Amino acid sequence: MHPTIRLIEPNDDPFLAAIIRQNLADHQLDLPGTAYFDPELAHLSAFYNTQPHGNYFTIVNGTGTVLGGGGYAPYDESKKIAELQKFYLSPLAKGLGLSYRLLQKIESSAKETGYQQLYLETHHALSVALHVYKKAGYQEIDGPLQTVQHTTMDRFFVKRL
DSSP states (O other), X not given: OOOEEEEXXXXXXXXXXXXXXXXXXXXXXXXXXSGGGOGGGGGHHHHHHTOTTOEEEEEEOTTOOEEEEEEEEEEEGXXXXXXXXXXXXXXXXXXXXXXXXXXXXXXXXXXXXXXXXXXXXEOTTOHHHHHHHHHTTOEEESSOSSOOSSTTOOEEEEEEO
């Protein structure tokens, strides 16, 4: 059975937090100023389920194992810009093209919600993520669109939906 993408559920929370933290630690980014220390990380489902203009999607395999996830939330609603957030996959999911499927799901949902652009912040050490974003049509910009929440992030991208 192929992996499926669905809306986040409360049971996904500990698995997603572990995947995100492990990815960041693997790249020496388990630092203040990254998602590693976000207060909502342990309860992503509660956080995203209270976002009236955002969603978070989880990838699960045929046995229900969480393989990763990603979502979006309002960034600058007056300009119809959402932020791509907490987009991480476990090592079990890498190399299967799931990041592109997940991005398409997030982009489609954001567009249906009324957003015209997706913005993201990442780090130069996340080379695979940089490759995925560029291949998926994200354009690198010189700096953040607004004040950066995750001050360690040093690469910024935007994509018109």
